[in-house]
Amino acid sequence: MATDRAAQRHSTSIIPYLVSCLMVLLMTVFISFVSAFLGLVNISLFYLLPVLLSAARWGTLPAVITGIMGTIAFDLFFVPPIYSFTVEDLRYLISFAIFMLVGFITGSLSDRLKKQVNYSQQREKSVSALYALSRDIAAVDKMDAVLESIASNVAGSMDGQVILLLPNEKAALELKKASGYHDFLNEKELAVANWVFEKGQKAGRETENFGAAAALYLPLSTEQGTLGILGILFNEDKVPSDPDRIPLLEAFAGLAAIAINRTKLAGQARESLALVESERLRTALFNSLSHDLRTPLSSIIGAVTGLIEDQNVIYSPEARNELLQTILQGAKRMNRFVSNLLDMARLESGMLKLNKEWCDLQDIIGVAINRLGESIIRRPIDINIQEDLPLIQADCLLIEQLFINLLDNALKYSEADSKIAVTIRRQGKQLEIAVANRGPGIAETDLSKVFDKFYRLSSPLQVSGTGLGLAICKGFVEAHGGNIWAENNKLGGVTITFTLPLTKQFSGIVPAMNEGV
Amino acid sequence: MENNGPRILIIDDETQIRRFLRVALSSHGYLVKDVGTGKEGLDAAAMFSPDLVVLDLGLPDIDGIEVVRQLREWSKVPIIILSVKEQEQVKITALDCGADDYVTKPFGMGELLARIRAALRHVSGAEEQPVLQFGDLTIDFVHRRITRDGNEIKLTLTEYELVRNLAINAGKVLTHKSLLRAVWGPSYENEVQYLRVYIGQIRRKLEHDPSRPRHIITEPGVGYRLL
Numbered sequence: 001m002a003t004d005r006a007a008q009r010h011s012t013s014i015i016p017y018l019v020s021c022l023m024v025l026l027m028t029v030f031i032s033f034v035s036a037f038l039g040l041v042n043i044s045l046f047y048l049l050p051v052l053l054s055a056a057r058w059g060t061l062p063a064v065i066t067g068i069m070g071t072i073a074f075d076l077f078f079v080p081p082i083y084s085f086t087v088e089d090l091r092y093l094i095s096f097a098i099f100m101l102v103g104f105i106t107g108s109l110s111d112r113l114k115k116q117v118n119y120s121q122q123r124e125k126s127v128s129a130l131y132a133l134s135r136d137i138a139a140v141d142k143m144d145a146v147l148e149s150i151a152s153n154v155a156g157s158m159d160g161q162v163i164l165l166l167p168n169e170k171a172a173l174e175l176k177k178a179s180g181y182h183d184f185l186n187e188k189e190l191a192v193a194n195w196v197f198e199k200g201q202k203a204g205r206e207t208e209n210f211g212a213a214a215a216l217y218l219p220l221s222t223e224q225g226t227l228g229i230l231g232i233l234f235n236e237d238k239v240p241s242d243p244d245r246i247p248l249l250e251a252f253a254g255l256a257a258i259a260i261n262r263t264k265l266a267g268q269a270r271e272s273l274a275l276v277e278s279e280r281l282r283t284a285l286f287n288s289l290s291h292d293l294r295t296p297l298s299s300i301i302g303a304v305t306g307l308i309e310d311q312n313v314i315y316s317p318e319a320r321n322e323l324l325q326t327i328l329q330g331a332k333r334m335n336r337f338v339s340n341l342l343d344m345a346r347l348e349s350g351m352l353k354l355n356k357e358w359c360d361l362q363d364i365i366g367v368a369i370n371r372l373g374e375s376i377i378r379r380p381i382d383i384n385i386q387e388d389l390p391l392i393q394a395d396c397l398l399i400e401q402l403f404i405n406l407l408d409n410a411l412k413y414s415e416a417d418s419k420i421a422v423t424i425r426r427q428g429k430q431l432e433i434a435v436a437n438r439g440p441g442i443a444e445t446d447l448s449k450v451f452d453k454f455y456r457l458s459s460p461l462q463v464s465g466t467g468l469g470l471a472i473c474k475g476f477v478e479a480h481g482g483n484i485w486a487e488n489n490k491l492g493g494v495t496i497t498f499t500l501p502l503t504k505q506f507s508g509i510v511p512a513m514n515e516g517v
Numbered sequence: 518m519e520n521n522g523p524r525i526l527i528i529d530d531e532t533q534i535r536r537f538l539r540v541a542l543s544s545h546g547y548l549v550k551d552v553g554t555g556k557e558g559l560d561a562a563a564m565f566s567p568d569l570v571v572l573d574l575g576l577p578d579i580d581g582i583e584v585v586r587q588l589r590e591w592s593k594v595p596i597i598i599l600s601v602k603e604q605e606q607v608k609i610t611a612l613d614c615g616a617d618d619y620v621t622k623p624f625g626m627g628e629l630l631a632r633i634r635a636a637l638r639h640v641s642g643a644e645e646q647p648v649l650q651f652g653d654l655t656i657d658f659v660h661r662r663i664t665r666d667g668n669e670i671k672l673t674l675t676e677y678e679l680v681r682n683l684a685i686n687a688g689k690v691l692t693h694k695s696l697l698r699a700v701w702g703p704s705y706e707n708e709v710q711y712l713r714v715y716i717g718q719i720r721r722k723l724e725h726d727p728s729r730p731r732h733i734i735t736e737p738g739v740g741y742r743l744l
Contacts, residue, residue, distance in 0.1 A: 331623070335623055339602065342603065355605075355606075357709050358709050358713050360717055362717065362727065362728055363717065364735075365728060366728050366730055366735065367735050367737055369728075370734075385728070391710055391713050397737050397738045400737045510714050511701070511711075512673075512674065512675050513674065513700045513701050513702075
């Protein structure tokens with residue numbers, strides 16, 4: 001665009017006239033050498049050349065001037081009497097008139113051509129600027145990135161400061177993005193922008209409305225109404241403004257409006273999806289709460305009332321013991337459920353803080369097995385721990401809970417006498433821990449779903465649980481920067497494997513004690 | 518019921534817990550007094566002169582840790598903390614401030630009774646004996662000999678010192694800090710990894726199955742105890 005303006009500047013400067021003069025002068029000198037061989041008619045034709053040239057190069061006016069100069073030179077230097085004008089020379093007014101005509105016609109033709117070239121260049125620039133913008137905003141889907149891309153693209157092709165104003169929650173216009181400075185946006189300018197926002201019409205500089213404003217404001221309009229304002233403060237030009245830039249800006253504004261609208265709609269779609277998801281979770285939580293809390297409560301209340309009301313000692317000692325065991329199991333189950341809910345809440349609220357210290361996984365697995373107590377004692381457990389397993393920096397309590405949940409899960413989803421295998425080994429810069437059982441497999445499509453909240457497998461075994469255990473495991477493992485996945489064993493059963501990164505390594509060197517025995 | 522056994526003071530704001538503790542402990546022969554606030558607890562500790570205090574960390578008026586601190590200003594009475602899982606850090610602070618042991622709610626009665634017995638035994642100096650027996654393990658302090666089923670187990674000096682510290686506090690939890698301080702010295706009290714390495718080594722020598730230890734029990738995040 002800048003070079004265009006330079007070309008326009010050329011046509012109004014005096015350079016074409018000087019060059020035309022020079023051409024006429026040179027032509028005169030040239031003809032003076034060869035005039036002896038030429039007739040006057042031919043000489044006059046020679047003077048047509050500079051006229052044509054300047055017409056083609058600079059248009060009508062320089063051509064006409066060249067024609068006049070050519071006629072004068074021809075008359076003065078070649079038409080006898082030489083070096084003077086006489087009345088007889090009036091005959092040559094005919095050639096003068098033809099010169100004028102040729103200059104005029106050629107000039108206007110070339111003017112038109114030039115305008116067309118200019119116009120199509122302009123069009124191409126606009127189209128490519130619009131294309132660049134549309135390509136850039138299609139590539140991003142965050143509102144901020146879209147606005148950034150609009151501001152920088154418009155500023156890049158318009159040579160000015162671009163601001164984008166969008167309504168905030170209270171429906172008041174707010175500056176959301178600016179390319180370069182934006183301190184011109186004072187109260188008055190903001191009032192103009194607000195007017196544009198209300199009316200949906202452009203206003204400000206170079207328009208009929210508020211022409212005195214410093215910047216130009218265009219509405220970002222869509223079918224749903226005005227989404228915001230595109231404001232531009234043109235860098236001060238010395239040359240008159242380009243009339244084409246307003247339509248181009250309007251095209252930019254249209255494109256920007258579409259992009260902003262699209263981003264907004266995409267955001268709303270995401271929100272509604274999240275809403276549906278949280279709705280689903282709430283339902284699952286309610287079901288889980290009502291089932292998993294009520295079932296043990298029912299058994300506890302039933303057993304306790306049976307014992308309290310047993311005035312006549314109907315129950316045998318064995319029966320009493322049975323009832324007491326029922327109460328204990330029910331209470332333990334509720335305790336586990338509450339712990340799981342609390343763990344999940346800690347994970348989800350972001351309150352989980354890792355309390356990292358050096359942990360010995362062999363030690364922790366012993367603790368976990370102890371904690372599981374009776375349910376695991378009757379099970380054959382195969383623990384395979386690689387020799388010289390390094391200590392690891394982790395939150396020992398969370399890792400313990402992780403083992404408890406995984407072992408509990410492995411126990412629940414397998415027959416009462418089948419084997420459980422735990423394998424711990426080092427794999428490069430991480431430890432890999434696998435817990436496998438010999439229970440029924442999981443459909444391949446469900447393998448990743450087992451870590452979802454409240455997802456529970458249908459199992460032939462009567463399994464009680466919260467559907468939170470593995471989701472918590474996933475949360476704990478990821479908090480440590482590890483991965484967790486489930487796979488079916490070739491020989492039946494399911495293996496759940498997780499990794500823990502060995503971030504720091506303990507040298508293994510421990511000084512002997514300081515104090516003597 | 519006339520109880521002449523050890524006197525236990527219970528400080529807990531939950532009436533349900535106090536009720537069941539009162540019933541269960543007096544049935545086991547202890548003389549029980551229970552109060553609901555820290556202030557009352559501190560007063561009762563002076564008036565009732567208990568042999569042991571069971572203290573809940575979540576009191577309505579005074580911070581549980583503050584109760585431990587104030588008690589420790591003038592008394593060596595054993596304190597057993599009642600805590601919940603979510604108070605891990607507070608529990609460790611209470612132990613480092615001088616509390617003797619802890620149980621996590623919900624707890625079984627057997628667990629609490631074992632803690633109470635261990636704490637009382639420790640005060641009575643029952644451990645100041647030349648030879649202690651822990652199931653198949655025998656620790657002979659005089660000859661610095663440890664045997665399992667009659668077979669001597671060779672321990673390094675540091676290993677022995679660790680076992681000795683655990684043994685003279687048998688049944689009681691020893692925090693990482695207190696063990697490190699006792700064996701390596703005060704400037705090493707945060708080097709938990711030393712303990713991990715040494716306890717691992719000791720277990721490989723003492724335990725039948727180091728993955729499922731029966732003597733040296735880990736209290737995750739807190740410390741170890743010897744049973």
